[in-house]
Amino acid sequence: MFDDFKPEDVAWIILFLPLLAAAGIALFTKRDGKFSAQISITAVALTFLVSCGLFLMFKDAKLVPTTPLNWLNIGDLKVEIGLRLDPLSLLMLLVVTGVGTMIHIYSFGYMKEDRCMGRYFGSLSLFMFSMLGIVLSNNLVMTFIFWELVGVSSYLLIGFWYEKPSAADACKKAFITNRLGDFGFILGIILVWATLGSVSFDELQQRLLKAPEAWSGVAAIAGLLIFCGAMGKSAMFPLHVWLPDAMEGPTPVSALIHAATMVAAGVYMLCRVFFLFGAHTVWPEFLSFLNGWSALDIISWIGGFTALIAALMAVQQNDIKRILAYSTLSQLGYMVMAVGLTGPTAAMYHLTTHAFFKALLFLGAGSVIYACHHEQDIWHMGGLKKKMPVTFWTFLLGTLALCGVPPLSGFYSKDAVLATASEHSVFLFIIAALVALLTTFYMSRLVLVTFFGANRSDHADHAHESPKVMAWPLVILTVPTVLAGFWGIDLFLGRQLAPEAVAHHGNFLETMFAPFGHAPLAALVGLGATIFGFSLAYGIYANAEKDPLPEKLGFLSRAMRDRFYFDEIYSGLIAITHEAVSRLANWFDRWIIAGLGVRGLHGSTEIVGRALRLVQTGNLQTYAFLFVAGLVLVLLFALK
């Protein structure tokens, strides 16, 4: 194996270090929480360093595959596990390991008093392994494998405090909802394999170029099936219900998995297989009512719709983590919409910046929650600005980036999404602008209520700044939050995702004002939405004692707070479908198959036995008579 060693094979280290850490913790050091934490943190920090090295080595390359490993090989089904380094995966590697390192360090402070710290860091390392597997994967089956592993590590971490019934229910819900998406995903993979004869991204791309006509018949349906997977992981409507509940996990987990990385995996995967969506769309007969729509159209509308409803729900939440969760949903909707509008570059750009500032916001929220002794209701906080200056200033920068205030990173990536929308669909552009407005509104509400005004509870009164191990990650994360707009992430990605677009490097000032240059409408609308949203929120929430909106909006406000009753509708639907069928099956099993079938067989055997016993009279005349009767019958048949 070492004879033909290539430098890119170093990437295997990235993949397996976290697995080693997870296995080591699970098998040997679980009881020693602190030591386990150190193992896990060292592992993730090392992966970050190696990722940086790989990035520098291969940043100009188009595609560098590692030596593959033949994992499964049965007839036509060949799965060669290999790692794939290209601009897309290199960027994602940096994001996942970079943000991951910060969050691991932060967790060391946040989870210090938990007696199961070993289990926590073990699961976290397992998550890193699975996530990096998705990032580096070179084929669909490998993606699916790590997809499932990410699902299970998310399950373990959401249910970390499994003694709390709400957490135990939330992790179950998250896993099953994800499974619904994966059900479509695996069928999509099988369909792709059955049509094009391969699961490897490279080979698929080549075969599509060679014989596109075979693909066009199934392209739309396979595309949508694969999108189902993304719908589960990235919590798109109608599978969005699990993400807000997932906030039952420890806050650093919410930051890493349910904001920055795992939920973005859906968007990443869509960009990875974007080439599959290019073909001309033909729907099979039973879906012919969809004619005129392409798979990408449907994806973009689902994304836009999710962005809008999630932003509306966020407006009336009072739990600090839930507000951020709905905001994550809404931003994921943005990214998916961008992919659907044939703008994967914009989607990945927004994914990257969003990972930085949303992780920052969640960690900031964690810091607030930690300081207020696990109080999460923003109306029980207030006036935290003076008591927690580091948390406040970093949180503020994160908020501004999320709202899209120039020159912070969020402005540029959001502008890229808005510009894509403005080019392709007026309706979606309007929705996107509306979402931008709502985003600023609910984030301003969050900041104004939490950090300004008077202290509304004892917890908030006694709050103090978090320890250094938690404060430093916040400070470090502000760097990319502020500056990522100037790093040319879109140009870097564009080389792979949109090679035909003309890319040019400008100087610092040019980059800063570029959005106003090439899509002035989008930039101005985005900026206007931000300003309008902020003034609205300031008018309502500056120094507010309680939320005035429920009175003003009435039912609408209640519907927003109760997530438009999706959970209730779903549990109703499940009750009349699966639960009913399962009840029926159980009844049938117990009374018909086991009851009538088995006991019936038993009974009838007994009756036959009793009947035959009547024949056994012991009387010679009876036997003689039966004998003769039988003989006559046989003769009758034989002579006929």
Add this chain to the structure above:
Amino acid sequence: MLTSIILLPFLAALVILLMPRDYRVAIRGVALLATLGSLLIATKMFLGYEAAEVGVGGYKFIQRIPWVESLGINYFVGVDGINVGLIFMGAIVAFAAACVSWEIKTNEKLYYLLLMVMTGGILGAFASLDLFFFYAFHEFALIPTFIMIGVWGRGENKNYATYNITIYLSAGALIALVGLIGLYLQVPAAQRTFDIVALTEYFKANPMAANAQHFIFPLLMFGFGILVSLWPFHTWAPLGYGAAPTATAMLHAGVLKKFGLYGLLRIALPLMPEGAKQWLNVLALLCLGNILYCGWVAMRQRDLNQLIGNSSVAHMGFVFLGIASLNLIGVTGAVVVMIAHGLLAALTFALSGYIRTQTNTLNMDEMGGLLRKLPFIGAALVMAMMAGCGLPGFANFVGELSVMFGAWKASFGHAQWFVVAAAWGGLVIGAIYMLRAVRSVLHGELSEKWNDVQDAMLWRKTPFVLLLAALMVFGFWPRLLTDKIKPSAEAIVKMATATKAPEAKVQTAQAK
């Protein structure tokens, strides 16, 4: 080599027979040693399989001792890629089953005697290449099963369960026997033999008459099917496993049950391609009953053993689907599922058995929060449940994935929709009931009455660690299995899809 794997448990049975009944520790020691010995030799055989020399009919490690020459009955054992994995899995499960038997506290001598006979019978049935021994070894394993459930069984349904499982399995074995005799009689008297290799060669050269195939194939399919809890002949399984002592449930659900599937693969498919063509779509339809219907039934169970039993029946559906797809990928996947499910069923029954010794109940409504008290057993149960709903990293995933890929390309009508239904059953319904079980047994608040519950210590962890490790080794490196299975599966598929159909000849004969 093979013979010593089979012989060790039988020898142990003999030794136990001669021991005084109150030498409890010694009796248990003999049983443990014998199964451990079998396991070690089986491991050596499994690892040395590739390098071993190939004998008659592509089989390896062959041994033949003539027995009744006038009838053509020989003691004839050998392995190919399909049963080498099954025997290895069987040896692992047998050792684990002997390990968990510490829960038996009454009449140990008889118990271990029966356990050893059952183990020897199971391993012998999978190794035999002679129809007579193939069937006889199976009966050797089956009869102790009934006695063990009847004597050491648990729960109020014990008698009904014993009676149910005895009737069903005897009926299944009998129907299969009729089929096998019918098969035997299809060979002209001069060439009649019980030798499976010779039979295969004979029918390859002289295909069986189509109408005979149409008649004999369903006998084997339903006979063997009942032994594997094919829907709707499955109700004995959850009931029987719920009442059976842990080791019996492990050995039967894990290994002995696979005998029917093995029979289908080894005998029915290659010898009767015409029958297969006609009947496999029926099998495909019935297997949806296993996957979907039994999954739904499992969703409603409140008793952990009933849930595991139903899920085990549901998993059998994947094997049937793989067999019905009748192509290389599907059949290979089916064999992988057989092996993976054997390990998994043994693991889950061992875990539920452990929990039962601690709590004296398996009613999930009474449990909750046990993970706090049982960190090791709980973690193992979570892993087992995840493996059961097809999580990558465990061997079950590889098998189910290949079955779905294979079935997609199957030739029976609407094969794609069967895959859709199977994926729904495996990914969604499976996840629902498995996670519900975890939620109600392990998660939530711990009730005070479970304060005395103890986790498994030191060597008592052995069987669980062994089974989990095997599942994960094959899950991470599936080619350990598939590379062995593939050539053998290919041979079976090739014979089962042979187009040389004698049907036309028969029809013209009838027309005249």
